[in-house]
Amino acid sequence: MPVNTVAYKEIIDQFLLTDTTLVAVSKTKPNEDILALYELGQRDFGENYVQELVDKAAALPKDIRWHFIGHLQSNKVKYIAPFVHLIHGVDSLKLLREINKQAAKCNRVIPCLLQIYIAKEESKFGLDEVELLEIMDVSSTLTNISIQGFMGMASFTENTAIIQSEFNHLSLLFKKHISWIKSQGISKPILSMGMSGDYSIAIEQGSNMVRIGSLLFGARNYAQ
Numbered sequence: 001m002p003v004n005t006v007a008y009k010e011i012i013d014q015f016l017l018t019d020t021t022l023v024a025v026s027k028t029k030p031n032e033d034i035l036a037l038y039e040l041g042q043r044d045f046g047e048n049y050v051q052e053l054v055d056k057a058a059a060l061p062k063d064i065r066w067h068f069i070g071h072l073q074s075n076k077v078k079y080i081a082p083f084v085h086l087i088h089g090v091d092s093l094k095l096l097r098e099i100n101k102q103a104a105k106c107n108r109v110i111p112c113l114l115q116i117y118i119a120k121e122e123s124k125f126g127l128d129e130v131e132l133l134e135i136m137d138v139s140s141t142l143t144n145i146s147i148q149g150f151m152g153m154a155s156f157t158e159n160t161a162i163i164q165s166e167f168n169h170l171s172l173l174f175k176k177h178i179s180w181i182k183s184q185g186i187s188k189p190i191l192s193m194g195m196s197g198d199y200s201i202a203i204e205q206g207s208n209m210v211r212i213g214s215l216l217f218g219a220r221n222y223a224q
Ligand SMILES: *Cc1c(COP(=O)(O)O)cnc(C)c1O
Pocket: 025, 027, 048, 069, 070, 153, 194, 195, 196, 197, 211, 212, 213, 214, 215
């Protein structure tokens, strides 16, 4: 299936008006699909798997900003530390410490988002409020990471009221801590929420970074 450039242009026009960043989620998709959007000016791309990201980053233009949006295992941080633009899914202190350590080895500061648990599904990852406070506290002492905001995923459901309330919960938490994020030197704190199926609700609830895959690239085939 070809890349949906019509949908891309509509989304990007809408996002420009609301100052929302589009992360085009290209996991499982070939390099030529990424290049099709790159040609139209897209620079932020999101990937979930470390090896796939490393391979794509090596093969594709160097000015692409690579977002790691999947569940990151501590032992794999070293592979993406040299080049990753933003890690969305920081969900433990152990992982944050490892990112800090690998970033130091690369002589850089790695921007991170803290992933907050908002869905009523056990399968989803993320921090609860107690863990969030703990990680924020410690993060101030880590010199090679920068916490730029929060990320969350709503439940996988058709029930828009549930999605709305989960995003609202995250948005309130973000507002509560926005002054702390700014105090860490971040002028524009990031709230990463919304995917193909729920991004309009996410933007209504205050998201300023949206991760869209299937709407742009077509459905994913994991069996390939
Ligand atoms: C795959 C993925 C997306 C994109 O999902 P679509 O429904 O295809 O838009 C967004 N965020 C995360 C964390 C993902 O894993």
